[in-house]
Amino acid sequence: MFGKSIYINRRKKLKDKIQQGIGLFLGNEESPMNYLGNTYHFRQDSSFLYFFGLDFPGLAAAIDFDSGEEYIFGDDVDMDDIIWMGPQVSIQQNAEKAGVENSAHSAKLGSFLSDAIGKGRKVHFLPPYRGENILRLQELLGISTASINDSVSTDLIKAVVAIRSVKEPCEMEEIKAACATGYEMHVTAMQMAQPGVWEQKIAGTIEGIAAAGGSMISFPIILSQNGETLHNHDHSQYLKEGRLMLTDAGAETSMHYASDFTRTVPVGGKFTQKQREIYEIVLAANNEAHKLTAPGVTYKSVHLAVAEVIASGLKNLGIMKGDVKEAVNNGAHALFCPHGLGHMMGLDVHDMEDLGQIYVGYDEEIRPSDQFGLAALRFAKRLEPGYVVTNEPGVYFIPALIDKWKNEKINTDFINFEKLDAYRDFGGIRLEDDVLVTSSGSEIIGERIPIEPDEIEEIISK
C-alpha cells in the first residue's frame, strides 16, 4: 500500500464533500469458485482500497462525517490462522497503516451502525455488486435485498467519483507499471499468432504474464479470430491463416491498478489488402482519438469525431455512402462500431463502473443517449487533466447485425449492403491505447505497443 498520508488525504477530501452521517465501506470477502474454501484471487473492493489501502478480506470501515472519526472493523488472527496462513499483524496495526485511529472487532460493526440508525443518522454506502456484501448489508442495516439499490447514497457516489476521477502521481506510477506488463502480454500474443495455434494457449500464456507481473489480469481476456464478437471469451478455436486475431487484454499491478489494450494482427504475419484497408481506418481513428483527447473537450465529441473518421474511411471503400456527418448523426457507423470510444481506467479497468455509469461518465451537462451505438458510450463527460481514459475504436462485420439492418432497412441511405457481402467473414479490428489527459492534451501511457501494420507484420514473421 501507499504511505498512510495518501489515504488520510483522500479521506479528508471525502470529508470536505460530505458533512453528515456515517460513511460505510465494506471490503470484499473471499469469492468462492466451487466451494467455500476454494477461492478466486482475492480482489479488494476498489473504493475500499482507494480510501483505506488494506488488501485482505474480512474488513469494513466507517467514517463519521459529523465528527470526522474513522474506524476499521476486522478480526485478529488465532493460532489456527497462523498455522494455515502465516503470522499476521493485528487489526489495530493494520488500521494504523491506513492512518485510521480507531479499530474494533468485526462483531462491533452491527451495534455501531444500529446505534447510529437509532439516532436517526443516515448511513451512506456505495452500491454492492457481490452477493456476499448484499447479504451483509441486509443483515447490518436491516433492509431487504430488493430495496438495497434504492438506499445507496448518491451523495457518496458523486463524492467518490469526483475524487477518484483525477489520478494522483503515485497512481500514475502504478498504471504505468500495469501498462508495461500489458505491453509484454501483447507482444507475446503477436509472436504466438501463427496458424494452428490454439487460442486458449495464447490467452493462457498472456494471463500468466499478467500474474507473473504481480497480480492478475484486469479483466477476462478477449482473444479470438472472431473479433467481431465484442466480448469474446471463447478461446476454443485454432488460428487459421488468413484470419485476424483480436486480443483485448490488460494486467493489474499488485496494488490493483489496471491496463487495457487491444491489438489486432494477421495470423501468420501478413495482412491481406482488404485487412490492411480496414486496419488503416481503425488506426487513423485511434490516432485521431489521441489527438482530440484533451482537457476541456467532452469525450462525447471525441467519440463522434472518431465515428466520422470511421464512416469516412468506410465510404472511401464503398461500404458506406452519403454525407459522413449525417451518417454519424443517424448512427449509421454503429453497424460497424456498436460500442463507445472508450472509458475511464484506474483501480478498475472500467473505472468505478460499480458506482454507476451515469455518475462516472455523465453529468448535468452531458446526458446519455439512447441511440444504438452511442448508448453504449460509457464515458462522455468533459475531460480534465489527470483523467485516464482508453481510446478503443473498432470496425466489425457482425453477420447477424448486418442481416437485421438489411432486413429492417435501417440506415439504408448510408450503408451499401451489396458491397458488405464481401466482408461477412472478415471478423473485426479494434485498436486500444491508454492515455492520460494532461494540462495541454493527452499522452499515451508508457511505451506504445506496436501498432503500425508493418511493425506488426515484422514481429509475427520473426
Place this chain on the structure above:
Amino acid sequence: MFGKSIYINRRKKLKDKIQQGIGLFLGNEESPMNYLGNTYHFRQDSSFLYFFGLDFPGLAAAIDFDSGEEYIFGDDVDMDDIIWMGPQVSIQQNAEKAGVENSAHSAKLGSFLSDAIGKGRKVHFLPPYRGENILRLQELLGISTASINDSVSTDLIKAVVAIRSVKEPCEMEEIKAACATGYEMHVTAMQMAQPGVWEQKIAGTIEGIAAAGGSMISFPIILSQNGETLHNHDHSQYLKEGRLMLTDAGAETSMHYASDFTRTVPVGGKFTQKQREIYEIVLAANNEAHKLTAPGVTYKSVHLAVAEVIASGLKNLGIMKGDVKEAVNNGAHALFCPHGLGHMMGLDVHDMEDLGQIYVGYDEEIRPSDQFGLAALRFAKRLEPGYVVTNEPGVYFIPALIDKWKNEKINTDFINFEKLDAYRDFGGIRLEDDVLVTSSGSEIIGERIPIEPDEIEEIISK
C-alpha cells in the same frame, strides 16, 4: 461436455437412490471481481456439471424424483448478446445436449417450485456456497438466508457423494490430462527456483501454464520459501540460497477436472544435509502412503501408518523420542504435520467439499476425531476402487506452534524441544501425488513428477 448418455446415466443413478420430491440444482452465476460486469473465470458448480454438463451461467435444473421428468431452466439470447458474446444455441438445444427433455425460461422456475411446495412436495437442494445462490434460494423457496443451511437435503447430499466418489473412465481421462498440465507446472517451477527470483514470478508463470492448458488453476497456488505456512498464498518474497521452495499447485482441464501436486525443492539446486534428512522422511512417508492406499482399507489407517513413518524418521534425527506408536496415538507428530494425509479429488480439488466433509470423508463406520492434527483429516473412509485421492504428507517447523507446545508442555514425552531449536528457520516440506484406487492397490496418475532428491537437484542445476 461428454456425450449425453453419460449425463442420462448419472441422473438415472440419482433417481434410483431418491424416489420422492424435486431435486433442484442451481448452476453458478458469474462471479464479479470489482464490479458486476468484470467477472472471474466462470466456474460452474461441480454437481451441476456432473449431472447436466452445461458450462455457462444463468442455468438451473430440476429432477422430479416421483415422475422422473427432468428440466433445464435458462434464457435464450437476444441481438445484444450476439453482438457482445457471439451466436449462441437455444436453451432447448442445450437441454438436448444434456439429454434433458424439458426446457423452460428462467422466469418459470419460481412458479415451478412454488407449485411443488404448494402440493406439499419436498425440494431437495445441495448446500449453497456463493452469496448469489443463497440470495436465489431465499427468493425461490421463500426461506431466510439464516435457515437455508438447515433446509439442505442430506438425502441428496449422500446420494450425490456416493455417485461422484467412484470415478468413471471418461473422468479418469480428464484427471490424467489435468495431471499432465500439473507436471509441466511443477517442472517449470523447479527450473525457476533460483536465488533472487520473485516468488510471484514463478507462481504467475505456472498459473499461465494451467490457463494455457485449457482453463485455470484448480486452487490458489501455494508457493513460498516459507513452506511451514500450510496455505501460503503470499508470494512476495525473493528466493534465497539455502531455503526450500514449496509449491502446491494444480490445473483444471477445460472440463474442470483437477490435479493437485506438491513438490519442495532447494533454491539454487542443492539440498543441505539437514534438508535432505527431512526430505527423505517425507519421501518415505509419501511412498508408504502410495503402498498402503488400496481398496478395503480405511484412509484413516493409511494416515496413521504414515504418521508413524514421520514420527519414526524424526525420532532417528533426535527430534522426537519415546515409543513411535504411542507418540502417534497421542498426536505428537501433529506438531510437525498438523494436517491430514490427503483428500478425494475429481471435479473439485477437494472433491465435493461444498457438500460437507462429514459426508464425503466419513460415514457410520469411520467417525471424525477432535484430536489436533487428526481433526484436520478431510477424508478417512474405507477406500473403494475408482476413488481418487491425493497423498500429501509433510514435515513443517512452525515457530509459533513449537513455542505454544513448549510453553504449554504438550506431548513433552515425545518431543525433544532442545533439538528443535536448530530447525526453527527450516521451513517445511510437503510431497503430494494424485493416486487412483484400483482393484488391487493404487496407481499414481500419469507420469510421476520428479521426486527423488538427486533428480530434483539435476533439474534445478541445469
